Amino acid sequence: MNLKGRDFLTLKDFTPEEIEYLIDLAADLKDKKKKGVPMDVHRGKNIALIFEKSSTRTRCAFEVAASDLGMGSTYLGPTGSQIGTKESIADTARVLCRMYEGIEYRGYGQEIVEELAKYSDVPVWNGLTNEYHPTQMLADMLTIKEHFGKLKGLKLAYLGDARYNMGNSYMVVCSKLGIDYVVCTNKAYFPNEELVAQCREYAEASGAQITLTEDIDAVAGADIVCTDVWVSMGEPDEVWEERIKAFTPYKVTKDVMKKAGPNAIFLHCLPSFHDVKTKIGQDIYERFGIADMEVTDEVFESGQSKVFDEAENRMHTIKAVIYATLGEK
Numbered sequence: 001m002n003l004k005g006r007d008f009l010t011l012k013d014f015t016p017e018e019i020e021y022l023i024d025l026a027a028d029l030k031d032k033k034k035k036g037v038p039m040d041v042h043r044g045k046n047i048a049l050i051f052e053k054s055s056t057r058t059r060c061a062f063e064v065a066a067s068d069l070g071m072g073s074t075y076l077g078p079t080g081s082q083i084g085t086k087e088s089i090a091d092t093a094r095v096l097c098r099m100y101e102g103i104e105y106r107g108y109g110q111e112i113v114e115e116l117a118k119y120s121d122v123p124v125w126n127g128l129t130n131e132y133h134p135t136q137m138l139a140d141m142l143t144i145k146e147h148f149g150k151l152k153g154l155k156l157a158y159l160g161d162a163r164y165n166m167g168n169s170y171m172v173v174c175s176k177l178g179i180d181y182v183v184c185t186n187k188a189y190f191p192n193e194e195l196v197a198q199c200r201e202y203a204e205a206s207g208a209q210i211t212l213t214e215d216i217d218a219v220a221g222a223d224i225v226c227t228d229v230w231v232s233m234g235e236p237d238e239v240w241e242e243r244i245k246a247f248t249p250y251k252v253t254k255d256v257m258k259k260a261g262p263n264a265i266f267l268h269c270l271p272s273f274h275d276v277k278t279k280i281g282q283d284i285y286e287r288f289g290i291a292d293m294e295v296t297d298e299v300f301e302s303g304q305s306k307v308f309d310e311a312e313n314r315m316h317t318i319k320a321v322i323y324a325t326l327g328e329k
Ligand code: CP
Pocket: 054, 055, 056, 057, 058, 059, 128, 136, 269, 270, 271
């Protein structure tokens, strides 16, 4: 498998074999890291990390992965660079690719990361856009494979905002890898029809089923129950009220996990509102009187929750993407 020189913008661009290869490569790199095997094979190279939105996991994963591979990294945060204010994406791409061997972008529309890739002659990696979060999918799939020993034939239920980056990305990866994908949510938040049609084609080839329903009982028998925040980065504060109304019936509670079954696991990309120990969590509690949102603290802290394995796997999978697209050594 040779992914050298490839961009990593959405998993729509990758075959099931390429996606599985990256997951297995990440497992191997994880094993090497645990055993202390040095992997600083990209010494002398550097990567640029553009973040137009906040991040803990993705930024740290890219920085640690780069360091483990022997590379330098430069963080360009939401303020302090010329990007977007004085310099276009096309010009930024043409500057950065003269100095760096790879560029990560986190921000708004998918068309921005695509523009960056178009004007850059080094690999560009999507660290989250409004539409997709492909590095997160590799981490989730690695976590699932570690837990169940396989991917194909499993059933993944997603509750909440199914028309944004996490919901879209799950639908793509599940349909490509032969995992049954069930969306349980208010129908105003179903994914867009064009993407559903595209994923139904992937599903036909992989043998997966895609189900979109408002019926919470459809989580029955799910191996994996997933959710995400109800309001994503960059969305206006005014939408909280309508989201709380639309998604409260789809909160991941103990009852929902019981419907899925005792062997089901819970995943969440994080950060998550499962208590009031954050500024926004506290603010929502004061405004709406709710002490949790997309998942209860009980489920989040339960043995079924694998969210911190998932968070760790961000680093190993991002390392695999960098390693493979810069050319394995
Ligand atoms: N899951 C995820 O992308 O987390 P960050 O926003 O902290 O990077």
